[in-house]
Structures are given as C-alpha cells and as structure tokens.
Amino acid sequence: MIPASFDYESPKTLNEAITLLASREDAKLLAGGHSLLPAMKLRLASPALLIDLGRIGGLDYIRDSGETISIGALATHAAVAASRLLLASSPLLAQAACNIGDIQVRNRGTIGGSLAQAHPSADYPAAILALDANIVATSQSGERVIPAHSFFTGMFTTALRPDEIITEIRVPKTAGSGTVYKKFHHPASGYAVVGVAAVVRGATGKIDDVAIGITGVAEVAYRATAVEDALRGKPASAIAEAAKHAADKVEALGDNYASGDYRRHLAQVYTRRALQEALSSKRK
C-alpha cells in the first residue's frame, strides 16, 4: 500500500514549521506518523504537503517546571512511559503510555500527535482529562493554552485551529494522590475498548477528591462527573455504588466486538477497579 503523492518539507525550527503550515491549506503535520501514515496508505487522507516535525530539535523534553511537569509535543510514548520524572511526580501519563500499541509503535508515536489525532479509543485522553492537564498550541499569533476539558471536541476533532501546532503538554504533579490507568484492550487492535484513568486524593479509607477520565466508550473521552460528585468526602465503601454512574448520560459506541451496553458495563467495572486500586496505591 502506497500513499498518494505529496510534497515533503522537514523544517529545522518551530518557526519554519508554523510559517509553512500557515501558508498551505492542504498541508498536514507529521510527527510519529503512526496514525497519519496508515490513513494515507489507505487513501483516507491525501494531503498535498507533509510537514515533518521530526527534524525540529528540542521538542521532546520532559522537565520539571515547579508545580507542573512540561512535556514537549514530540516526546514519544516510550519516553513518557519510561520517564523517571513522571513516574516519581505524576505517574498517570506514564501508566497510560505503556499501554499504547506495542514497542515499535511506542518508539515512534508522540504525545502531541496522539492528542491531535483524538482517536475515540486512544489512551492519553482519559489521563489528560483526569489530570486537568493543559495543552499548549503555537501559531503565528503566539501560544494558546487549551485546558484538557475543552480540547477534545468530538471524534477525531479537537479545539486546535488549522494553523496551530501542539508544542507542549503541562501536567500537574500528583504527589499525595493515587493514580491508576485501567484498560480493557481490544484483542486485535490493542486500542482501548474502555480505558479509565483515576486520580484519588484521600486519607485511609476516605476520599477527599477524585478525578476520573474515560476513553473508548463514547465518541470523545469524558470526565465521569457523576461518579466524582458521588465520592467527594465519602468513605471508600461508597466506590462500588458510585462507579455504577460511570457512563451516565453517555451515548456509547458499539461495534462488532463490543456493543454500547457492553462498553457501558465495562466502564462501570473498570471505574470501580481503578478507584479501588488508586486509593490503595496512594503514595504518602
């Protein structure tokens, strides 16, 4: 399978990339290429120009920025999964990253590329939502910080403007909270049939605050606010009942493998398991 012909540019700087992107309506950005290249081979996408971000240096960092950790958009899933900084200070993204695809995919795929793709069964969105992360988009008019809750707007659709490039992801440190990503893998594709990311803050047996992001169930990842509201200030024994609201008011996707009802059921079970595990894994 061979993609349709296209022009190819590999800018060395972010500024060059932004200028190129603004100059051509028919251009697409190429990062790890593990969503775009398969789509191009199937001729589902035929951009006239590919702007390869892979030659832009210094956009794959993961660094401590005080209250938050800043992740360059070109950090690969493998780098996120193995980051000692993330594992020590904000492990949820790393917990999600090690569940993406396989070794080869994690070596190429990037966090910026995955977020921009906004696949309804991608792993990162659940974690990004549960962390209230911020996504930094850069264009000729400067930087724009997009909060996670307004970033994912639909299936394969985000709040990014056509002239913007994701440059950084900022995640808060979660010291004192337990974090878990629980995933039911599709046996063939490896995508999440359901993926639940949970951040739980609380003393022994009692939940002070909780955030839950769920991917795979609906057209777009969402926060399970009904579960969160039912658990703030409650004892751990409330988890089982609260988790039953994991897919309330959600229009669930269905396919040959998993019906909408089955996905809703999995969302409840995986939410319960994620919360129980997060509470018991809570670091001091």
Place this chain on the structure above:
Amino acid sequence: MKKNVRIVINGAEHRAEVEPRLLLVHFLREVAGLTGTHIGCETSLCGACTVLLDGMAVKSCTVLAVQADGRSITTIEGLAASENLHPIQEAFWEEHGLQCGYCTPGMILCAHDLLQQNASPSEQEIRDGIGGNLCRCTGYQHIVNAVKAASRKMNQRQRAAARAAD
C-alpha cells in the same frame, strides 16, 4: 518533488533520490536490495517489517524513507557483528523459534529492543514485548522460549566479558 536521502544501513551508506512517499521498507528491499526485511500486512499491525532505527525497533512500513534520512538502520542482515550468528539468532535456531520463518527477522529485531530495555524479562514481559509481531505458525511458545534463551546467553556473555575485563 523527489528528495535526496542518505541512509546508513548495517554500517554501509546508501544514497538515493526518492519520492517522499517511498516507505522505508521499500527502500530497504528495492533500493538497498536487502530482502531480509519482510512485508506482511503493510498496516503496522504484523511487525514482519521491524528494523532498528538508531537502535530502536520500528515498523519500517510506517516510516517514510525521507524520515530515515541521515539516520542509521539495522536489518536482520546486519544484526550479527561477524560471520557468527547473533545470540538471539542462535537462540531462535536452537529453540525452534520459527517454522516458516516469515515473521522471524521482525521477531528477532523486536526481541533485540526488548532485551536492550530489559535484560531479563519474565515470560509475561516477553509476551507483551512481542505483542506487535504476529506469527501464524508457532503458537508463540517456542518464540517465547527462544527469547528467554537469548536473554540467558546475552547475560552470560556480558558477565564473561566483564570478568575478562577485570
């Protein structure tokens, strides 16, 4: 609009003018003439086309040749440093880690990445590690055994080399 690329494959430099849409796997097989890298699904699912790009396992059907410009590739032909087989190749031979052999180059290069990250993987870690490589013959058990055996061989040789250096 063709592009000039320079790709080092198994230590040898290959220069060519290519269409940007040329996939790395086609560059390896058709431009460099190295047919040890196999094409299976062409949809980045089966892993048959796995090679090392700057030492890391990638599916060469999902990398453009232009993305590999200036980079270094190792294919199955270049894995062994000398006339002898690489310990992972030896282990696949000894443990019958293949039947038809179509998936084998990709399996071996993926196992190489896995063992670089984790020198002594558990059985589950091996099964997770080769999760992106499909085999339709073996049922995987002998492949898992081969990766375990390769891990033992490589660790033994590393210890022997460390002793020799002392």
